[in-house]
Amino acid sequence: MNRSASTLDVPLKAPFNQPKTARGEATRKAILSAAERVIGARGYNDASIGHITSEAGVAQGTFYIYFKTKEEVFSELVLEMGRLVRHTISEATQDIEDRLSAEKEGLRAFLEFVEAHPDLYRIVQEALFVDPQAYREYYEAFADGYRPGLVDAAASGQISAGDPDTRAWALMGIARALGEQLVVFKTKTPIAELVESAYDLIANGIKP
DSSP: OOOOOOOOOOOOOSOOOOOOSSSHHHHOOOOOOOHHHHHHHHHHOOOHHHHHHHHHOOOOHHHHHHHHHHHHHHHHHHHHHHHHHHHHHHHTTOOOOOOOHHHHHHHHHHHHHHHHHHHHHHHHHHHHHHHHHHHHHHHHHHHHHHHHHHHHHTTTSSSSSOOOHHHHHHHHHHHHHHHHHTSOOOOSOOOOHHHHHHHHHHHHHHHO
């Protein structure tokens, strides 16, 4: 199996109890990274704990030191995807004051992340059926972070007035659909072109 770089190499705080030693933390990350690759490639139902530990290069019993079940690993990967993507978008847009420009660069950052980490993106899509609660938390966290920026941009005249909740979910929907086009449908359209077309739709709509 292709052992590509994992999103879990990014140093972000995880929500679950962490090992007390550097060696334990490294082992835990190895298991999570292996789960990302195995579940992303095989799908949740066809991926086993044995597959994950074999990919991670650890004994199967080691898995249970850090995780109780395959479901727990899956749920953490979904939430990890959310944290990492929000962090990536925040980094890409933190110095951009104009809201429309921030939308464009945020979309670009998201699509580049998805292209680099297709296994993790597929895991999030599968969560709708495997772990609906984690799926809800993933998108609700995005919406909660999105709305205040839209409210502030409308108040300052950078964008038109409108319901920030509907707009947040609609903009998220654009990003999600384009991510699916990249990962699932494997479009040959370069990300730069996807971003330009989507940005034109966001900024100008489809009204002639």
